[in-house]
Amino acid sequence: MNTWRNLPGKALVSLLALDPRLRARGERAAAVLSPEEKRLFSGMDRYDRAHSLAVASRLRDDPLLYRAALLHDCGKLTEELDLKVRWVYTFLEVFAPRLLSRVAARVEREAHGQDVLERMRSLTPGWRRGIYVQLHHGEVAAALLERAGSDVELVRLVRDHQREPRDERARRLREMDDAL
Numbered sequence: 001m002n003t004w005r006n007l008p009g010k011a012l013v014s015l016l017a018l019d020p021r022l023r024a025r026g027e028r029a030a031a032v033l034s035p036e037e038k039r040l041f042s043g044m045d046r047y048d049r050a051h052s053l054a055v056a057s058r059l060r061d062d063p064l065l066y067r068a069a070l071l072h073d074c075g076k077l078t079e080e081l082d083l084k085v086r087w088v089y090t091f092l093e094v095f096a097p098r099l100l101s102r103v104a105a106r107v108e109r110e111a112h113g114q115d116v117l118e119r120m121r122s123l124t125p126g127w128r129r130g131i132y133v134q135l136h137h138g139e140v141a142a143a144l145l146e147r148a149g150s151d152v153e154l155v156r157l158v159r160d161h162q163r164e165p166r167d168e169r170a171r172r173l174r175e176m177d178d179a180l
């Protein structure tokens with residue numbers, strides 16, 4: 001997704017993230033989640049919670065999609081992906097996409113393990129691990145939700161939210177995710 005195209009959406013989410021009622025709004029919305037899913041939701045960064053709430057609020061007509069929207073970015077683990085890495089990632093994405101591809105390829109080569117969490121943990125904490133988490137946050141989220149016993153369809157939607165949509169639900173999630 002071209003970051004410039006959804007600047008109005010990002011500006012709106014930035015404002016929502018500043019709202020002092022964000023926590024209360026999040027708690028109300030998260031009432032539909034299981035205790036473990038709730039923990040993953042509230043562990044998210046303030047901006048990601050505001051973004052997820054905005055996406056979910058536009059998908060209320062489908063309860064499963066609503067829950068998937070609340071949780072789709074819970075793989076952007078705050079302890080692994082600090083603000084600095086997020087800014088560097090966005091900067092490279094916009095101004096130096098080829099350099100970002102090279103950095104991503106290098107991180108992919110260095111990561112090893114059976115699954116996405118093992119590969120993430122095989123990297124030294126810091127920018128390498130942060131870039132890996134940003135690149136694979138859908139799969140990281142899906143692995144955590146699977147472990148939490150979440151619905152299979154919800155896990156699928158979250159895992160694939162950065163990929164080309166394969167059905168109507170995935171398409172709707174992608175559309176709102178890209179817009180906000």
Ligand SMILES: [Fe+2]
Pocket residue numbers: 072073137138161162
């Ligand atoms: Fe995402």
Ligand SMILES: [Fe+2]
Pocket residue numbers: 051072073177
């Ligand atoms: Fe998102």
